[in-house]
Amino acid sequence: MNTVSRQIEKELITLISAKYPIIYVVSWEEDRVEDSLIRIAKQLGKTLYIWTLTNGITSSIPHADSTPTGTNDLVIGIDYAIKSNDNAIFVFEDLHPFLDNPLVIRKLRDLSKNIVRSKKSCLILSPILKIPAELEKEITVVDYPLPDIDYINSIFRNIIQTSQQNPDIKIKFENDIQKERILKAALGLTKTEIENVFAKALVKDKCLDVTNVDLILNEKKQIIRKSGILEYYDVEEKMDNVGGLENLKDWIYKRSKAFTQKAREFGLPEPKGILILGVQGCGKSLCVKAISSVWRLPLLRLDMGVIFGKYVGESEYNIRVCIKIAESIAPVILWIDELEKGFAGVKGSEDAGTTARVFGTFLTWMQEKSKPVFIAATANDISVLPPELLRKGRFDEIFFVDLPSKKERIEIFKIHLKKRGKDISYLDLEELAEKTEGYSGAEIEQIVISALYDAFDEERKICMEDLTINIEKCMPLSKTMREKIEWLKEWANGRAIKASR
Numbered sequence: 001m002n003t004v005s006r007q008i009e010k011e012l013i014t015l016i017s018a019k020y021p022i023i024y025v026v027s028w029e030e031d032r033v034e035d036s037l038i039r040i041a042k043q044l045g046k047t048l049y050i051w052t053l054t055n056g057i058t059s060s061i062p063h064a065d066s067t068p069t070g071t072n073d074l075v076i077g078i079d080y081a082i083k084s085n086d087n088a089i090f091v092f093e094d095l096h097p098f099l100d101n102p103l104v105i106r107k108l109r110d111l112s113k114n115i116v117r118s119k120k121s122c123l124i125l126s127p128i129l130k131i132p133a134e135l136e137k138e139i140t141v142v143d144y145p146l147p148d149i150d151y152i153n154s155i156f157r158n159i160i161q162t163s164q165q166n167p168d169i170k171i172k173f174e175n176d177i178q179k180e181r182i183l184k185a186a187l188g189l190t191k192t193e194i195e196n197v198f199a200k201a202l203v204k205d206k207c208l209d210v211t212n213v214d215l216i217l218n219e220k221k222q223i224i225r226k227s228g229i230l231e232y233y234d235v236e237e238k239m240d241n242v243g244g245l246e247n248l249k250d251w252i253y254k255r256s257k258a259f260t261q262k263a264r265e266f267g268l269p270e271p272k273g274i275l276i277l278g279v280q281g282c283g284k285s286l287c288v289k290a291i292s293s294v295w296r297l298p299l300l301r302l303d304m305g306v307i308f309g310k311y312v313g314e315s316e317y318n319i320r321v322c323i324k325i326a327e328s329i330a331p332v333i334l335w336i337d338e339l340e341k342g343f344a345g346v347k348g349s350e351d352a353g354t355t356a357r358v359f360g361t362f363l364t365w366m367q368e369k370s371k372p373v374f375i376a377a378t379a380n381d382i383s384v385l386p387p388e389l390l391r392k393g394r395f396d397e398i399f400f401v402d403l404p405s406k407k408e409r410i411e412i413f414k415i416h417l418k419k420r421g422k423d424i425s426y427l428d429l430e431e432l433a434e435k436t437e438g439y440s441g442a443e444i445e446q447i448v449i450s451a452l453y454d455a456f457d458e459e460r461k462i463c464m465e466d467l468t469i470n471i472e473k474c475m476p477l478s479k480t481m482r483e484k485i486e487w488l489k490e491w492a493n494g495r496a497i498k499a500s501r
Contacts, residue, residue: 005151008144009036016044016089016121020140021112027144028127029190030093034060036144037091037123046121047088051077057090074098078107087119096130105134112138129317146328152186152194159198159208171208178209185216188329193219217298220329229306229322233299233335237289243415243441244408245283248276248399248499252291259297259331259372270331271396272366273375275339277382277496278401279485280477281442284378287401287499288335291376300326301335304342307358319358323365331372339377340384359386366394381484382491399499400492403478403485404441408500409433412441416448422462431464435471438478447471 015023027033034050038060041048048060056071057080071077074095081090098104111122112135124139131139147155156179163169186194197219201212224232239249251274257263258271276284292299307318326334336342343359366375375395379385390398404412410433417424436444450473451466478485492498 005032005036008142009040011142012036013040013044015140015142016040016046019116019121021115021138022108022122022124022135022140024124024126024129024131024139024141025144026126026129026141029144029146029192030125032191033125033144034091037089041089044089045087046119047086049081049084049086049088049090051081051090051092053094057081074104075107078104078111081120081122082107082111082114084120085118089121089123091123091125093125094127095124096126096128099130099132099135105132108135109138129320143324146188147186147191147194149183149187151191152183155191155194156183156198159195159202163202163208169202169206169208182208182213182216185213185220188220188223188325189216193223220298224300224325229302229318230325231301231303233289233292233301235289235292235299237286238293239290241415241419242283242286242290243412244404245287245401245499246501247497248287248401251397251399252287252294256294259295270372271374272369272393273334273377273395275377275379275390275395275398276401276499277379277398277488277492278499279403279440279488280380281440282401282403283441284401285335285337286441288333288337288376288378291374292333295333295374297374298329298332299335300329300332301337304336304339307342308354315354315358316361319361323362326373327369327371331374333374333376336375336377339379339389340381343386343389363388363394382488398496400489400496401499402489402492403438404444405500406433406437409436409439409444412444413448416445417462420448420452422452427462427464427467432467432471435468436476439471439474439476440478443474443476447474 012023012025025033037048040046041060049057050060051057051071051074053072053074056073057068057077068080071080074092077092084090095104108122114120115122129141131141160171163171186197189197197216198208201208201215204215205212221232224230239252242249255271258268263270276287278284289299302322307322308315326332343355377395382390388394410429413427413429413432414424417427436447439447447467447470450470451462454466454470455462
């Protein structure tokens with residue numbers, strides 16, 4: 001048993017011994033939690049009873065009395081626990097769908113009173129945390145963590161021992177670093193998922209080595225897809241695809257080894273995050289994708305619109321799930337695009353304070369998080385963001401991305417033309433940069449694409465005239481939203497680091 005499991009078991013023993021009325025254990029892993037509770041019951045000299053909707057109340061002791069009849073009705077099951085005089089732990093599994101029922105809530109309140117005067121304890125085990133307001137004072141929540149690296153290593157050793165009996169299967173690692181990579185890749189998976197993905201590798205390749213890391217990461221993608229809250233990004237963008245922004249690039253490159261053990265031994269903390277604000281279409285999102293490529297970390301995108309649900313408590317639950325998923329697969333980059341749209345209503349009261357509560361949870365986590373989750377946020381309109389989000393400690397740095405300079409525009413033209421396999425030797429990029437003063441990187445990309453369509457339609461190679469004509473057709477954002485962009489530049493002056501030199 002690993003250190004984390006021992007700590008959780010110790011906490012549960014303390015809560016049970018102190019007669020806490022109802023302990024709510026949040027976990028997907030019934031088998032692991034039940035194994036822990038069997039050990040706890042044995043240590044405390046208690047009988048362990050488990051209620052499920054399918055089986056009613058059963059005992060973990062093989063020679064115990066047969067299952068009490070009718071207890072698969074939850075109310076009868078709770079009544080059985082209330083009337084029992086046993087020195088016992090009663091565990092009710094998957095209770096969350098029933099916690100809207102007033103009768104169930106009343107019965108649980110009766111049980112919580114009864115526990116104080118008896119030798120019994122009550123636990124609720126569910127993957128979903130749902131607490132009725134009437135039970136808030138009776139319930140204590142315990143999060144049962146996913147397997148840590150030591151636990152994964154023990155699973156790995158068991159698989160090695162089993163696989164040694166099959167001469168066709170090979171398990172090979174050149175050094176401990178390769179083994180550590182595959183173990184860390186499995187962080188964030190449940191015990192069953194870890195066993196399944198290791199078995200899948202053995203069945204598919206007849207081999208378990210460092211090349212199976214991608215297979216394990218694909219399993220994580222499935223988890224993130226199923227959550228419906230976060231999106232796993234397969235990053236193909238490289239820093240070479242970002243034109244200019246030298247100050248921001250330097251900052252990123254200097255922290256490329258920041259998540260290694262060597263950095264910890266040197267005394268460096270993991271980076272917390274950055275906020276990239278600036279003019280629309282100037283490469284903020286592209287930079288976030290490039291960070292993932294440079295640091296070789298998974299990239300998760302959080303859409304704040306998905307967080308906010310229509311039911312009471314759903315939004316708060318979603319942000320907690322998001323945080324838990326991100327932390328479970330750390331180190332990871334959590335990308336929040338257009339941050340201002342998610343938290344613009346913090347000061348309002350239209351949603352009965354839901355946005356403020358979600359924002360408060362997120363803000364506290366940003367400040368206190370201990371897991372290496374790097375937050376990469378982008379914003380276009382800084383004026384609607386709450387000031388407490390911008391203070392030091394939330395983000396390591398705030399960068400301002402301005403409209404590209406002439407030199408950067410030349411670089412952007414080069415990137416987009418070469419990206420599409422075009423010869424630029426006969427094009428006057430200097431002239432094109434002169435003509436696109438005030439244009440964003442996205443607008444320059446669109447000019448290149450439109451020019452390519454013109455050339456393709458006439459079955460010839462692209463020429464200066466194609467590009468010039470499309471420059472004249474394009475109305476840049478710097479003209480249509482001049483006042484807003486000028487205000488943003490003025491705000492950033494002295495408050496944020498310029499991304500470009």
